Amino acid sequence: MPTLRVTKGNKIWDIEFEGNPKLQAVLAEEGFVLPLPCGGTGRCGKCTVEIDGNLSTPTSAELRHGKRLSCQITLHGDADVRLPDESPIEQIQTEGFDTQLQGPPMEGRYGGAVDIGTTTLALKLYDLQKGILLTSSALQ
Helix, strand or coil, X not given: CCEEEEEECCEEEEEECCCCCEHHXXXXXXXXXXXXXXXXXXXXXXXXXXXXXXXXXXXXXXXXXXXXXXXXXXXXXXXXXXXXXXXXXCCCCCCCCCCECCCCXXXXXXXXXXXXXXXXXXXXXXXXXXXXXXXXXXXX
């Protein structure tokens, strides 16, 4: 069975896998979190890793970014990957701790908040009379 050797800082893990999975899937299954703001499409280039071994050839997204991306790499056999010591978690956040609006009721019935990011559009819909969050969503 092929093995993925993961190095992060001064720690090393050996992970066995079957078939030809995506690197990101194997890492996530073992609890290693890399940022995926684009949802694994290769558009953002933020899941960069240093890797050697029996791998897929670089995709057009990887060639465009000039680096290997964990969301694009398919494992074909033994490989060694080096992860950054600190991985900022840059996932899409649509929920927060404070879902109620502060202050007196506002004019109108509904209000929205829009966050236009590099690769994502996040939306929130509020009931302005009750001051509560009704729903939220994110699009990539």
